[in-house]
Amino acid sequence: MRKRQQGHIEGPHRHDHPRPNTCCLCWCGCCKCLWNEDRRERSDRQTCTKMDSIEAAEEPHPTLDEVIAWSRSFEMVMHSPDGRDVFREFLRSEYSEENLMFWIACEELKKETNPSAINEKARIIYEDYVSILSPKEVSLDSRVREGINQSLAEPSSIMYEEAQLQIYTLMHRDSFPRFISSSIYRDLLNSKRACLDP
16 A cells, blocks of 8 residues: 555656556546546536526525414425425434325326326336335225225226325324424424514
């Protein structure tokens, strides 16, 4: 290791006649090899797009009225993109994020009209959320699960409708009350109120 470092240190003093394989990924940034030039180009590109990424991060946020409305209606949470994002953060803290992701995937499937896309999305939903082999398997009763298994022969855009309702009801009854009492929701509500204080 010492010989390798010594050989590398000698490299910077010989810019006019660089030896083959002079550097080891140019960690010192001293030479003009392709790796180093590529590293500088990436750095320049990141600097150029820094403002773009900042602007992209400045997405709309819910108003105080919207956040208050969420506490009164689970339906309001589920039909608000911001509400779903906050609720998803809470579910992630409880290791049950897959319930919301399954519901969203079913909503997307219901909008699909292309038969081949329906087949593909239905298969993916099954593998991700229904299969007992999946780490993201949602909790469905045996009757609903059997109905899904029968529908797989001829998938449709509404084949998960009953399962989706079951998971929606589970989240509404079980997760939603805890979400409203959680620090995630309370902190957001307090921050919105603080913004309005003179």
